[in-house]
Amino acid sequence: MSRNRLPPGQQLAAAGKWPVVGERSPAESTAPWTVTVSGLVDRPRTWTLAELATLPQVVRTLDIHCVTRWSKFDVRFGGVLLEDVLKQSVPSTSARYLSFVARSPRQHSTSLPLDEALGLETLLATTADDQLLTSEHGGPIRTVVPGKYFYKSLKWLTEIRVLDRDELGFWEGKAGYHNEADPWREQRYVAANLNRLQVAKAFTQRNFAGLEFQALEARGITLEGLNAAAAVLRNADFRQARLPKANFERANLSNARFEQADLREASFRDADVEGADFSGADLRGCDFRGASLLGVTFVGSRDGAAAASPAAAAIVDSTTRFDAAQFDQLFDVQAAYLRSQLV
Numbered sequence: 001m002s003r004n005r006l007p008p009g010q011q012l013a014a015a016g017k018w019p020v021v022g023e024r025s026p027a028e029s030t031a032p033w034t035v036t037v038s039g040l041v042d043r044p045r046t047w048t049l050a051e052l053a054t055l056p057q058v059v060r061t062l063d064i065h066c067v068t069r070w071s072k073f074d075v076r077f078g079g080v081l082l083e084d085v086l087k088q089s090v091p092s093t094s095a096r097y098l099s100f101v102a103r104s105p106r107q108h109s110t111s112l113p114l115d116e117a118l119g120l121e122t123l124l125a126t127t128a129d130d131q132l133l134t135s136e137h138g139g140p141i142r143t144v145v146p147g148k149y150f151y152k153s154l155k156w157l158t159e160i161r162v163l164d165r166d167e168l169g170f171w172e173g174k175a176g177y178h179n180e181a182d183p184w185r186e187q188r189y190v191a192a193n194l195n196r197l198q199v200a201k202a203f204t205q206r207n208f209a210g211l212e213f214q215a216l217e218a219r220g221i222t223l224e225g226l227n228a229a230a231a232v233l234r235n236a237d238f239r240q241a242r243l244p245k246a247n248f249e250r251a252n253l254s255n256a257r258f259e260q261a262d263l264r265e266a267s268f269r270d271a272d273v274e275g276a277d278f279s280g281a282d283l284r285g286c287d288f289r290g291a292s293l294l295g296v297t298f299v300g301s302r303d304g305a306a307a308a309s310p311a312a313a314a315i316v317d318s319t320t321r322f323d324a325a326q327f328d329q330l331f332d333v334q335a336a337y338l339r340s341q342l343v
């Protein structure tokens, strides 16, 4: 038997109904519609719709799943493959992420890892059920990303930025929507036990103080000066996040991931960072006094990969503060690495 087509927590929208979610219309402009491929590519290019129409046209019948719990089966989307557009621009070897940007009042955006966007066969769609896309559903052109919540499918596409780091989109960076967005794993919001308004407020005010997030997904996020005092952030993923001057005093960060994060002048005083991974993070000016450091990684990675490569070592210098006694909690190679850097 084939697996249930309806992901957990979803309901089918009424027959023939397709709700409009989020922005309802693009930015007003009389300029002809274009789609630009920019960033880490050998050949940046701006396409008119007529030029895009010369690429191979594909039709895909897809199920869409909105994070607000409605799904719609068998929408026939027509357009061109992202892959066919990107390959004309030749992404450079450092390209890892794509940010899709809308010609909309708030320049709405959403992002995906490059490999995933291609692997899922992302479409730049111009038709749905054999009709031109209506404006409210993203016409004249939108992305459609099969297998993700529909918020990863951007209406009114006007730019595809090719990047080496993730830049979180509008919902993901401002409203706590999950950056991976897999409907089969119910990756709706970064914090399962907070409602969307609470999460949105925490992010816009950069104030997580005292809040509890389960396995917060905050990879690549920018939250300079975040106040996360006494927050419960076990298993949080802050890889590559920009968190200078963040306040994590007394927070529970056990097993959190901070690889490659910018943590300059952050405070972890009296925090629990047991099992956390700081490899590659910038820890200049950071304060770890009083923190519990059992099993922390500063050099090499917790996954054992790239153990000896210099990029995998945290940046630590005489401005990074520890109590001498804390080194007893660390594995020998970790303590030796810190001692070698702190002099």
Ligand SMILES: Nc1nc2c(c(=O)[nH]1)N[C@H]1C(S)=C(S)[C@@H](COP(=O)(O)O)O[C@H]1N2
Binding pocket: 018, 019, 020, 021, 022, 023, 066, 067, 102, 104, 108, 109, 136, 137, 138, 150, 151, 152, 153, 154, 155, 156
């Ligand atoms: N430009 C833009 N694209 C967007 C949004 C938005 O607000 N602006 N909302 C997203 C969300 S949350 C969903 S569910 C789908 C909704 O698409 P629809 O209105 O065609 O159903 O578009 C996504 N793409």
Ligand SMILES: [Mo]
Binding pocket: 021, 066, 067, 068, 150, 151
């Ligand atoms: Mo959505």
